[in-house]
Amino acid sequence: MPGDIVTRELKEPITLVEYLYRRLYEVGIRSIHGVPGDYNLQALDYAPGCGLTWVGNCNELNAGYAADGYARIKGIAALITTFGVGELSAINAIAGAYSEYVPIVHIVGQPKTASQRDGMLLHHTLGNGDYNVFVDMNAKVTCAVARLNDALEAPILIDDAIRECWIRSRPVYITLPTDMVQQKVEGKRLETPIDLANAPNDPEKEEYVVSLILRLLHEAKDPVILVDACAIRHRVLAEVHDLVEQSGLPTFVAPMGKGAVNETHPNYGGVYAGDGSKKGVQERIEQSDLILNIGAIKSDFNTAGFTYRIGQLKSIDFHSSYIRVRYSEYPNLSMKGVLRNVVQRLGKLNIGSVPHVSNSMPPQELESKDQTITHAWLWPIVGQWLQENDIFITETGTANFGAWSTRFPKDVTAISQTLWGSIGYSVGACHGAALAAKDENSNRRTILFVGDGSFQLTAQEVSTMLRQKLRPIIFVICNNGYTIERFIHGWDQSYNDIQQWNFIEIPSAFGGKRDEYQTHQVKTRRELTDLLANEDFSAGQYLQLVELYMPQYDAPLALESTATASAKQNQRK
Structure with missing residues (x-):
């Protein structure tokens, strides 16, 4: 058989999927996010043997967000979904990564090549025999597409895609048909690392x-x-x-x-x-x-x-x-x-003054006897509480805009999705970032501030955090709905309201054991300062979830001015 002849000519035969996984390991990836599906199951069997841990997220969108957060800490991430239904569930997250220059290797398990060639009426298709439609969609939000339909060229396509992902800092899309998983490729190529260096300037x-x-x-x-x-x-x-x-x-x-x-x-x-x-x-x-x-x-x-x-x-x-x-x-x-x-070659330059930046409390807040937790009071407190090397994640809402006014300690990594701004992103990203820190064997704290409305979109990912034994500190800002939308339009409209949840019950509902998490309800300034002063809480030895109550119509000044400008832009003829 021709395939046998090709295999005998290989110096070090290795399955295609093992080649792909070993390249992922080479560039620093240790965990793969995703959801299992019948077109990727066989490929998943090979991950542990290549030093990779399968995460298993609650849905593909969350998996994409988690891969994004992982990449922002580790430098690059991998996501595996199944054909059609799985990859389209993840495409919002991939588009966000493309928008914000985050490198993710998105691997899609596909039906076997013969089925695609014959246009068979398989599940997860559109029923029209078109097996290119999802590739075409993903090509718009990735910087490279590698279709692994031929064993001879597959290693080259894999190496080129990973290099593009790294150099251009954007997602790439790799298809892996079921009949290609175990095809043999040249493993000797693995002795030469992928060249990830930028081309030198002229x-x-x-x-x-x-x-x-x-x-x-x-x-x-x-x-x-x-x-x-x-x-x-x-x-x-x-x-x-x-x-x-x-x-x-x-x-x-x-x-x-x-x-x-x-x-x-x-x-x-x-x-x-x-x-x-x-x-x-x-x-x-x-x-x-x-x-x-x-x-x-x-x-x-x-x-x-x-x-x-x-x-x-x-x-x-x-x-x-x-x-x-x-x-x-x-x-x-x-x-x-x-x-x-x-x-x-700098030499001596003219140097002007530098504004003083601190986490000091505004005088009006310092003198106030009111125990209501406002944004003007909260963010200086948060800035004082942060520690060196923290991973600090904020949802695109009051939290992200509030964080602008904090002065970070040294080596704090900030994660937000300011440009793409997909609601609920930060919860998945929190999981990915915490996992990346774990994969690096570091003791960095992962801290998330997310609004109650945003949290409801991706709350399931807390269950994945519990299963992965991760220990983020999660503050859910309870202010009755979508605050940034209220400031843009619909101040008291019902579409900006949400169903109120008992957030502190979520870890228990998701099967968390009492020694794996702690929950807290905070409604006053004194309660928050006491909690932040608690060494056990701040050490981050458990998953911590805090209900943080704030006024419905309060927001950082930066959000107010931005929302006003956005509202004017939306109404401009």
Whole structure:
């Protein structure tokens, strides 16, 4: 048989699925998220032998969110779903990862190649014989598609897809038909690791741009640095750190860039989000005559409703594939090499003042005798309670906007979905992030702040956290529904209301044992400060779930201004 001849010619035969899994292990993945289905079951059998742990989520959407959170900690993640029904349940999460530059390898178990070729009327199809329709859908929200229909080319396709996933920091889509799982491929290729290095910049072009940037930096009377999400996603934080340290320049972050720089550094001046900035920050940024914009994503929520007032004439934009200096763009130039070269040749610069940023309580809150937990009071308290190396996750709502005003301890990783903003994302991401920390054998705390409305969409993932013996600290903000939507439209409309849950009963309802979790109900400031002062609670030795009661119509000022701008944008003719 021709297949036997090919197998005999292989130097080190290995099944296709083992090749795929070993490549995933090579790039740092230790756990695979997903939901079992008949088209991926056989492939799942091989995961343990390749050093991979199968998670098994409650649904594919949650699995996609969890893979997103995992990737933001580990650098890359894997998701396995089944053909049609499974992959479409996950596509919202994959689209979010694409939008926010998060690398996920999405593997889809498919019917065997002959069934696809013959257009058989199988379950999970549309009943029209079209086996390309779901591939075409996913191709729109991934940066590479690898269809493993041929054993000879499969290893090359796998390696190329994983490399694209890593380099471009976006999801890729790999199909694995059932009859290809056990096909033999060349295992000797595994001796050569996938090349994950960025292609070097053209030296002459890089030298020209670096010289131009240095000239403008030295001419500037008041330059500043502004760091955003793509600095994190495209792995230039080491270069950013050195730039901040050696330049001495005032340094700010955009909301999506929270955690990108050491916020205890004396250069750190806070979060710039246009009109959503804390007092003094907006004025300081906008009066600068040169802004080094590193990895910017200028979306509406990231700019507090497009209220940035930074002219392009005084901006230098650093991105993964181009540099823009004022109005001149230089394509095919990676910021990593340019930043490193700039740092090495900085010299002395003009350095202006840095706004003071702290977690101190506003005077009106400090003097208040009211025991109501407001956002103005809460977020300074949270900032004081956070510890070095925490993983801090916030839902895109009051929590995310409130976190803008905190000053993080060193090496805190912030996770939110500010651009895609899929409601309920943070609960799945919390599971993935906590699992990633566990896979790294670290003792990092994973902390989640999520609204009661958002929590109801993905609450099942708490059961997966319990099954995986994870220990996140989850604060459910109980304020009677969808607050960010209320501020945008429908202040008292019933569509922004929710059914009230007994959140503290959820771990028990999901089968948690009493020694695996603790629950708390907090309605006053004193109760919260006492809880945060409790060493047993703060140590994160159990899954902790806190009902945190706040007023229905209270929100951070940054959310109020952003929601107002969003409402105007929605109504604009």
